Amino acid sequence: DAKTTQPPSMDCAEGRAANLPCNHSTISGNEYVYWYRQIHSQGPQYIIHGLKNNETNEMASLIITEDRKSSTLILPHATLRDTAVYYCIVRRANNAGNMLTFGGGTRLMVKP
Amino acid sequence: ETGVTQTPRHLVMGMTNKKSLKCEQHLGHNAMYWYKQSAKKPLELMFVYNFKEQTENNSVPSRFSPECPNSSHLFLHLHTLQPEDSALYLCASSQEMGAKNIQYFGAGTRLSVL
Numbered sequence: 001d002a003k004t005t006q007p008p009s010m011d012c013a014e015g016r017a018a019n020l021p022c023n024h025s026t027i028s029g030n031e032y033v034y035w036y037r038q039i040h041s042q043g044p045q046y047i048i049h050g051l052k053n054n055e056t057n058e059m060a061s062l063i064i065t066e067d068r069k070s071s072t073l074i075l076p077h078a079t080l081r082d083t084a085v086y087y088c089i090v091r092r093a094n095n096a097g098n099m100l101t102f103g104g105g106t107r108l109m110v111k112p
Numbered sequence: 113e114t115g116v117t118q119t120p121r122h123l124v125m126g127m128t129n130k131k132s133l134k135c136e137q138h139l140g141h142n143a144m145y146w147y148k149q150s151a152k153k154p155l156e157l158m159f160v161y162n163f164k165e166q167t168e169n170n171s172v173p174s175r176f177s178p179e180c181p182n183s184s185h186l187f188l189h190l191h192t193l194q195p196e197d198s199a200l201y202l203c204a205s206s207q208e209m210g211a212k213n214i215q216y217f218g219a220g221t222r223l224s225v226l
Contacts, residue, residue: 043114043202043217044155099168100215102155 004088009107012082018075020106022088025069031092033064034100035073037084044087044102047073078110115139118203118218125193126226133188133221135203144186145215146178147202155202161186193225 005023012018024033034049048055048062050071055062061074075082087105116137125131137144146158160168161180175197177189186203200222204215 041219043116043204043220044215045114045217046214049214099157099160100155101157104154 004090004103006086006088006103006106008104009109011109011111012075012078014080014110014112015077018073018078018082018108018110020073020075020086020088020108021070022073023070024088024090027068027090028092031090033062033068033071034089034091035060035062036087036089036100036102037082038087038105039081039084047086078108080110080112082108083110084108114216114218116203116205116216116218118201118221120221121219122222122224124224124226125190127193127195129193130189130191132190133201133203133223135186135188135205135218137184137186137203137205137216139205139207139216141205141207141216142183143206143208143213144180144183145204145206146186146188147204147217149200149202149220150196151199159188190223193223195225198223198225 032049032051035047036044038044047059048057050062050064064071085105085107087102089100119134143162145160147155148158149155157170158172159178164180175192179187200220202217202220204217206213206215
């Protein structure tokens with residue numbers, strides 16, 4: 001699976017949009033981009049995933065560049081409860097082992 | 113509530129003890145996983161079970177012994193652990209194998225080995 005690079009930490013003001021970047025320059029055509037987050041003392045929580053097109057759900061939006069070498073997770077109106085570590089993960093469509101390879105993630109701090 | 117329940121939430125054990133971690137999923141999923149999260153380290157996959165069959169053992173020491181009696185339950189049996197085994201142990205489940213599925217995690221068991 002392709003390796004991802006994320007900034008170790010970011011701050012965001014409450015109520016503002018949080019834009020979390022992820023670089024995956026070695027991504028191949030059949031690899032999906034997944035985002036999970038982990039709030040302190042809890043297990044990781046799925047947020048969103050995509051292949052080529054931008055995606056939106058009730059939690060966030062995922063913007064994938066046309067060359068698919070990077071993506072951005074957008075939390076449109078960040079709240080204090082969105083403070084967490086956010087993980088960007090790239091996985092093959094035929095990943096028979098179904099492994100999620102977690103990196104260090106981005107620690108997002110939402111401030112009042 | 114994710115539908116994946118882990119017990120106990122906290123466990124303290126000595127190096128000579130034998131204990132077990134339990135995971136139960138109420139989602140009707142077919143695959144279950146154990147992950148380890150040590151302080152200041154990324155999550156590490158330990159074991160994968162698909163339809164009760166172990167399909168992945170990520171070079172885990174034999175002092176960790178998994179058991180999957182059915183698709184809803186997963187255990188991690190612990191014996192003669194070392195202090196460096198202290199960590200958050202997370203269980204997850206998914207509907208199926210493959211990249212499109214989503215893994216749902218429990219809250220974890222925080223283990224301290226004295």
